Amino acid sequence: MKKISILGSTGSIGTQTLDVVRMHREEFQVEGLAAGSNSDLLLQQVKEFAPRKVSVASKELADKIRHELPAGTEIYYGREGLVEIAAGTDAELVVTAVVGSMGLPSTLAAIEEGKTIGLANKETLVTAGHLVTARAAAKGVKLLPIDSEHSAIFQCLNGERQEDIERITLTASGGSFRDYTREQLVHVTVEDALKHPNWSMGAKITIDSATMVNKGLEVMEAHWLYQIPYDNISVLLHPESIIHSFVEFRDSSIIAQLGNPDMRVPIQYALTYPERWSSPAPRLSLAEAGKLHFREMDLERFPCLRLAYECGKMGGTAPTVFNAANEIAVARFLRSEISFLRIEEIIEEVLHGHDNTPEPALETIEESDRLARELASRL
Numbered sequence: 001m002k003k004i005s006i007l008g009s010t011g012s013i014g015t016q017t018l019d020v021v022r023m024h025r026e027e028f029q030v031e032g033l034a035a036g037s038n039s040d041l042l043l044q045q046v047k048e049f050a051p052r053k054v055s056v057a058s059k060e061l062a063d064k065i066r067h068e069l070p071a072g073t074e075i076y077y078g079r080e081g082l083v084e085i086a087a088g089t090d091a092e093l094v095v096t097a098v099v100g101s102m103g104l105p106s107t108l109a110a111i112e113e114g115k116t117i118g119l120a121n122k123e124t125l126v127t128a129g130h131l132v133t134a135r136a137a138a139k140g141v142k143l144l145p146i147d148s149e150h151s152a153i154f155q156c157l158n159g160e161r162q163e164d165i166e167r168i169t170l171t172a173s174g175g176s177f178r179d180y181t182r183e184q185l186v187h188v189t190v191e192d193a194l195k196h197p198n199w200s201m202g203a204k205i206t207i208d209s210a211t212m213v214n215k216g217l218e219v220m221e222a223h224w225l226y227q228i229p230y231d232n233i234s235v236l237l238h239p240e241s242i243i244h245s246f247v248e249f250r251d252s253s254i255i256a257q258l259g260n261p262d263m264r265v266p267i268q269y270a271l272t273y274p275e276r277w278s279s280p281a282p283r284l285s286l287a288e289a290g291k292l293h294f295r296e297m298d299l300e301r302f303p304c305l306r307l308a309y310e311c312g313k314m315g316g317t318a319p320t321v322f323n324a325a326n327e328i329a330v331a332r333f334l335r336s337e338i339s340f341l342r343i344e345e346i347i348e349e350v351l352h353g354h355d356n357t358p359e360p361a362l363e364t365i366e367e368s369d370r371l372a373r374e375l376a377s378r379l
């Protein structure tokens, strides 16, 4: 029986992780669940999965629901609460599915305790890729990707040698506004932006898909997970999201991973790796799909992807700042405080004033993250 904890259990990835656990109930024990503010759902999850420890975003909420927990269930809150669920249980695998760089301390704490990471929270790796990968390597900790593209690459690289890899290509759906011109983007609404063509996901990542920031974060995530130089990572527009990503090798062979868009598949693979277990995910019929389509990425149309490559190549604190500015800008867009196109302007303006620090220590990363958020909130 595998013991697991989930950070962000009430979100899109968190609930789908519990769907996978539910499908293989005898095989998993849930040790810890961390939620933000959705205490109703967390309490239902506690009833069903009986974790030993839970956490919520604030002390007020923890005090409010404490008496509704079964005897013996411990409750924590805030940043320390997330760290406790990540590192203070008997879980051997921790699924990191909170949104944003707030996931960094708990991910590092789990690594410190030698726990395998089921990594959904890409912002963690973007913000502090060199620290997370170095600490994981030092502890012999596996970072198992949950992000669909990275799970695809992970599967394509199974048994391959690093020196044989020529290029990896991440596919991009194009997001909610794939076929819009820049002019058409001027008046788009939050409601429109939240309609992803292929995936049902949390609000923040859905907006990131539409701005192409998501693919930019994924390029950086791939760089750190697979130690591939940025010039050997490509992005290809693929509206159907059926080819989840592919690798080209030096003998000209290409290996791709395909499937209908269903996050339960990469989540389950991270939970059961190196085994593959049965899944009710709908089977892909290529005959039914008929045609698959591909387009070169237009960096004029999607300037955030260009910016992400620039920040990734620059390294240091630039990716931290790119990510933090985006998190704030997206939150402001979701509150209808700014327009869709203002998101990319804010990222660019925050980066413009940033003095890059190479090889930053954790404190420098945290300070850059804080300053970028402060500025992005004011612009």
Ligand SMILES: NC(=O)C1=CN([C@@H]2O[C@H](COP(=O)(O)OP(=O)(O)OC[C@H]3O[C@@H](n4cnc5c(N)ncnc54)[C@H](OP(=O)(O)O)[C@@H]3O)[C@@H](O)[C@H]2O)C=CC1
Pocket (backbone or CB within 6 Å): 007, 008, 009, 010, 011, 012, 013, 014, 034, 035, 036, 037, 038, 039, 056, 057, 078, 082, 096, 097, 098, 099, 100, 120, 121, 122, 123, 146, 147, 148, 199, 200, 201, 202, 203, 204, 205, 263
């Ligand atoms: N959704 C998807 O299909 C994919 C997601 N990812 C990545 O996975 C991560 C999660 O995304 P997604 O599941 O879509 O996001 P959601 O917004 O659906 O879920 C976020 C989770 O984080 C919790 N949370 C929010 N604030 C806090 C807090 N202060 N303390 C503790 N927990 C908190 C939320 O709790 P609550 O709701 O209770 O407030 C919720 O459980 C992101 O990094 C995303 O980029 C990657 C690939 C695909």
Ligand SMILES: CC(=O)[C@@H](O)[C@H](O)COP(=O)(O)O
Pocket (backbone or CB within 6 Å): 147, 148, 149, 171, 172, 173, 174, 175, 199, 205, 208, 209, 210, 214, 215, 263
């Ligand atoms: C499901 C998943 O992994 C998302 O990150 C997905 O990639 C979003 O799709 P696009 O960013 O390609 O629109």
Ligand SMILES: [Mn+2]
Pocket (backbone or CB within 6 Å): 147, 148, 149, 218
């Ligand atoms: Mn993805």
